[in-house]
Amino acid sequence: MKVLGVGGGSREHAIAKAVARSSYSPKIYWISELRNPGIYKLVKKSGGEYLLGSINDAELIASQAERWKVDLVVIGPEEPNFHGVPDEVEARGIPCIGAKRSLSIVEMSKAEMRRLQWIYNIPGKLLFQTYRSYSEALENLKRYSNTLTWLQNVALKPARQAGGKGVKVVEDIQAYLHSEKQSFKERHIMWLENYMKTYRDIEEKILVEEKVWGPEYTLQCFVDGKTVVGMPLVQDNKHAYDFDIGPETGGMGSYTGSGLLLPFITMEEYQRSLEIVKSMVDAIQKTTGDKYRGFIAGQMMLTEIEGPTLIEMYSRLGDPEGVNVLALLETDIIEIFEAMIDERLSKVKVRFSEKATVVKAVAPKGYPDFKSLAKNHPISVDEGVIEKAGCELYWGSANLKESGEIVTGGSRTLELLALGENPPEASERIERCLEQKPIEFLDGWGFFYRSDIGSKEMIMRRRVLAERVRRLYKYREGRGILGKRLDWLPKVGKIDPVKTLLDNLRAMR
Amino acid sequence: MPGIVCIYPFGLGRENWKIARFVYYGLLALQHRGSESCSIITFDKEFNVISKKGSVDEAFNEEILKTLSGFIGAGLVSPKENDLPITVSSPKRLILIYDGKPNLDKNRIEAWRAFAEILSDEIYRTKDSLEAATKVLQEVDGGYSFVALTEDQEVIIARDKYGVKPLEIGSLGFDLGAVVSETSALDVLGMDHVSTVKPGEVIKFDPYSIERRQVERRANHRYCSFEYVYLARPDSAVNGISIYQVREKIGEVLAKERSIEADIVIGVPETAIPFAIGYSKASGVKMSLGFITTGRRVRTALKPSFFERLVGVQLKLNPIKEVVDGKDVVLIDDSVVRGTTLRNTVWNLKKKGARKVHVLIGSPPLCSPCPYGEEIPPPDELVARSLSEKEIAEVVGADTFHFLTLEGLTKAIGLPSNALCLSCWMRGERT
Numbered sequence: 001m002k003v004l005g006v007g008g009g010s011r012e013h014a015i016a017k018a019v020a021r022s023s024y025s026p027k028i029y030w031i032s033e034l035r036n037p038g039i040y041k042l043v044k045k046s047g048g049e050y051l052l053g054s055i056n057d058a059e060l061i062a063s064q065a066e067r068w069k070v071d072l073v074v075i076g077p078e079e080p081n082f083h084g085v086p087d088e089v090e091a092r093g094i095p096c097i098g099a100k101r102s103l104s105i106v107e108m109s110k111a112e113m114r115r116l117q118w119i120y121n122i123p124g125k126l127l128f129q130t131y132r133s134y135s136e137a138l139e140n141l142k143r144y145s146n147t148l149t150w151l152q153n154v155a156l157k158p159a160r161q162a163g164g165k166g167v168k169v170v171e172d173i174q175a176y177l178h179s180e181k182q183s184f185k186e187r188h189i190m191w192l193e194n195y196m197k198t199y200r201d202i203e204e205k206i207l208v209e210e211k212v213w214g215p216e217y218t219l220q221c222f223v224d225g226k227t228v229v230g231m232p233l234v235q236d237n238k239h240a241y242d243f244d245i246g247p248e249t250g251g252m253g254s255y256t257g258s259g260l261l262l263p264f265i266t267m268e269e270y271q272r273s274l275e276i277v278k279s280m281v282d283a284i285q286k287t288t289g290d291k292y293r294g295f296i297a298g299q300m301m302l303t304e305i306e307g308p309t310l311i312e313m314y315s316r317l318g319d320p321e322g323v324n325v326l327a328l329l330e331t332d333i334i335e336i337f338e339a340m341i342d343e344r345l346s347k348v349k350v351r352f353s354e355k356a357t358v359v360k361a362v363a364p365k366g367y368p369d370f371k372s373l374a375k376n377h378p379i380s381v382d383e384g385v386i387e388k389a390g391c392e393l394y395w396g397s398a399n400l401k402e403s404g405e406i407v408t409g410g411s412r413t414l415e416l417l418a419l420g421e422n423p424p425e426a427s428e429r430i431e432r433c434l435e436q437k438p439i440e441f442l443d444g445w446g447f448f449y450r451s452d453i454g455s456k457e458m459i460m461r462r463r464v465l466a467e468r469v470r471r472l473y474k475y476r477e478g479r480g481i482l483g484k485r486l487d488w489l490p491k492v493g494k495i496d497p498v499k500t501l502l503d504n505l506r507a508m509r
Numbered sequence: 510m511p512g513i514v515c516i517y518p519f520g521l522g523r524e525n526w527k528i529a530r531f532v533y534y535g536l537l538a539l540q541h542r543g544s545e546s547c548s549i550i551t552f553d554k555e556f557n558v559i560s561k562k563g564s565v566d567e568a569f570n571e572e573i574l575k576t577l578s579g580f581i582g583a584g585l586v587s588p589k590e591n592d593l594p595i596t597v598s599s600p601k602r603l604i605l606i607y608d609g610k611p612n613l614d615k616n617r618i619e620a621w622r623a624f625a626e627i628l629s630d631e632i633y634r635t636k637d638s639l640e641a642a643t644k645v646l647q648e649v650d651g652g653y654s655f656v657a658l659t660e661d662q663e664v665i666i667a668r669d670k671y672g673v674k675p676l677e678i679g680s681l682g683f684d685l686g687a688v689v690s691e692t693s694a695l696d697v698l699g700m701d702h703v704s705t706v707k708p709g710e711v712i713k714f715d716p717y718s719i720e721r722r723q724v725e726r727r728a729n730h731r732y733c734s735f736e737y738v739y740l741a742r743p744d745s746a747v748n749g750i751s752i753y754q755v756r757e758k759i760g761e762v763l764a765k766e767r768s769i770e771a772d773i774v775i776g777v778p779e780t781a782i783p784f785a786i787g788y789s790k791a792s793g794v795k796m797s798l799g800f801i802t803t804g805r806r807v808r809t810a811l812k813p814s815f816f817e818r819l820v821g822v823q824l825k826l827n828p829i830k831e832v833v834d835g836k837d838v839v840l841i842d843d844s845v846v847r848g849t850t851l852r853n854t855v856w857n858l859k860k861k862g863a864r865k866v867h868v869l870i871g872s873p874p875l876c877s878p879c880p881y882g883e884e885i886p887p888p889d890e891l892v893a894r895s896l897s898e899k900e901i902a903e904v905v906g907a908d909t910f911h912f913l914t915l916e917g918l919t920k921a922i923g924l925p926s927n928a929l930c931l932s933c934w935m936r937g938e939r940t
Contacts, residue, residue, distance in 0.1 A: 174534070174698070174699045176534055180531065183525075184522075184526060184684075241718060241719035243680060243686075243704045243719070244701075244703055245703065245719060246519040246520060246686065246719065247520030247684070248683045365718055369520045370717065448717070
């Protein structure tokens with residue numbers, strides 16, 4: 001058995017680990033842009049090969065898969081999906097675990113994902129608007145700036161998945177701070193437009209969505225084209241710093257409760273979230289006529305307006321969320337992959353350990369918004385200390401050079417995982433480990449991580465928030481007004497923003 | 510009891526924020542902590558500091574706010590005219606805003622100046638602000654909270670080991686972090702309250718990270734009990750405890766401690782209203798609206814001169830005749846300092862027809878100066894120190910007069926007395 005993996009982050013290290021512990025004892029082959037020290041070790045140990053190359057080069061990856069005669073290819077990150085790597089690999093008759101280009105649109109275009117959801121009337125929706133340019137967005141936001149339409153409290157996003165960058169949430173409720181927030185909004189849209197210029201594969205550049213509040217969670221699934229199997233819920237933490245302060249990152253740490261649920265999500269909410277993801281898979285399969293084989297994830301939020309709500313979708317495992325679930329996975333991952341290839345996932349019993357997990361990412365200062373500062377710092381890690389502390393190391397954006405030196409790649413350098421009876425226990429374990437300073441930047445550059453991930457305080461805060469939101473959406477549900485919105489504008493009258501949105505969608509088609 | 514605000518943007522485009530207005534509204538929300546002086550600090554390439562006398566909305570107007578550029582901001586309001594941000598120019602340039610008092614000098618301002626200088630030296634020496642502040646916090650006793658902004662765009666946030674003075678952390682979207690004396694300032698700014706700075710905790714914001722460190726913990730906290738009774742806004746939480754709930758509970762405790770036959774209970778606006786609500790709930794005595802205020806809200810007890818306090822009270826407390834006429838009234842006030850304004854109030858009620866006036870105070874007798882610099886008059890001006898409850902009743906013209914007991918206070922706060930600073934209610938002087 002030979003397996004080729006693509007991608008060089010901590011999530012991919014977790015995939016490689018899961019593959020390495022398979023009873024099939026596969027030979028592991030890998031392609032990524034930087035040489036991940038952890039994956040490299042596993043590849044060498046298995047007798048496979050590691051190639052440095054572009055993970056978006058479909059031709060390169062497919063021909064390497066042929067040359068190495070691998071039995072299957074597994075894709076880690078989203079960009080190879082967007083670039084049609086799974087399509088090219090399968091065209092050569094090699095099975096691939098990874099969403100094809102047409103299917104990965106649910107992640108690549110946040111606007112397309114949302115349109116699909118509205119057209120198929122799948123629960124958990126948000127109001128949205130897209131714009132092709134700064135001036136178009138600005139004109140629209142200004143037109144309504146003195147009224148209380150939903151456009152006052154918005155999340156501004158790049159319309160295309162852009163490495164988790166560029167999202168700003170501007171809640172503009174305090175009239176006395178309106179001018180400050182408005183001018184910040186305008187400047188950010190201008191920045192977004194520039195940033196999005198580098199992506200030429202999409203026409204809509206800017207997405208404006210209604211701002212919602214509530215606890216977030218990620219539901220990751222295996223999909224074989226027929227069956228969607230949900231994994232334990234994970235809570236990722238996007239803010240760069242402690243207390244949920246600071247810019248949005250790819251994720252600074254995540255935790256699972258024990259079992260399928262998080263301490264603040266009910267079984268009913270889990271089931272509803274799973275239904276949403278399943279319906280989205282059905283919808284995209286129907287629209288494209290292709291079969292979805294790979295990972296999919298719903299990044300969810302419990303909201304007052306709809307209950308479980310879809311914020312974004314991943315056509316892959318989350319990072320760090322993938323690290324949590326793969327550490328808990330008890331079923332042989334190759335067995336699952338084979339079942340996904342043969343469309344018999346429904347026959348496989350996918351088991352996870354009941355332990356809680358916490359993952360904390362360690363990043364060089366400068367990440368996420370000033371990556372040039374965060375690059376090329378030599379780093380040394382004492383793996384003995386980490387192991388002794390009962391933690392597991394997952395290398396991320398790091399490059400093992402020929403000389404044996406390891407330097408940072410600019411993104412999250414590594415992730416530490418610990419198991420426990422509950423998240424606070426696992427979190428403490430990582431804290432104790434880091435107190436012994438197993439990580440050192442040899443040039444003295446600083447690094448950071450979040451000490452609060454999985455802590456008692458954090459979980460308590462999420463629980464209070466979830467209860468507040470649950471009361472509200474349950475009330476709406478009881479009155480049959482889940483998902484209903486209504487605006488009123490002076491001189492215009494009542495406006496049903498949902499109807500307006502649907503009318504626009506119909507006109508577009 | 511100054512009020513502290515600091516707003517700090519993170520991430521890409523952080524320089525795009527114009528932060529002065531955020532500081533202004535944060536300070537406005539903390540105005541009750543003092544209105545004799547008021548300062549706004551912003552940082553662009555340099556510190557801009559504007560300090561003025563008086564309340565926030567008197568001191569700052571649209572014109573000034575418009576010209577105040579800068580993306581990092583901080584501010585201070587204080588009941589003392591000379592409480593201004595402290596600037597140290599060398600060796601490490603920094604600006605410090607503060608509440609409480611470190612034990613470095615008898616004079617509070619001198620103590621803070623010394624503190625700021627030590628901090629500046631220590632940062633310069635260690636080249637590590639977090640380590641420097643941790644060391645200073647470890648070594649300097651007292652009851653204090655502070656925020657220091659350095660020329661390197663760092664913000665150092667800390668509370669003394671006992672946690673005497675409050676300090677809270679907030680967040681807005683993916684952009685702003687904030688530090689404030691009370692959570693209500695976060696509400697006003699539309700921010701989320703995300704944490705309380707722990708006693709003995711040092712937090713550092715810099716452009717690329719937030720770091721925290723905890724100095725050796727003291728066995729017991731010494732949370733200021735005066736915050737719960739009087740200082741903080743009822744819509745704030747201090748140390749995770751809701752001020753409103755404590756005050757309502759004080760009313761309930763008062764009802765249990767003193768059973769009084771009366772027709773109505775009224776509270777002196779605004780602090781004593783929740784006491785009256787709690788009292789009414791527990792005793793069954795009907796609560797009514799007793800007074801209407803003339804002019805803008807002022808915290809009369811914080812006014813420096815007797816005359817200003819009296820003017821304040823007379824304007825603040827016009828009794829509604831129909832409410833009190835012919836009634837036996839329970840009047841609840843938050844504290845008694847000299848008793849002079851209370852005397853005026855009781856006299857007013859009787860003039861409007863109240864038959865009996867029973868006075869209850871939602872705090873124990875105020876007997877001693879605050880070791881951490883709270884504005885409390887000298888001991889010989891404190892009526893509770895010289896007179897018994899019975900004598901005070903006679904002086905202010907009330908039919909009965911009672912303070913809340915010390916046990917009642919700790920019960921209402923819900924913390925053991927060794928977790929609270931109760932110095933001002935104690936007869937023996939403790940520092």
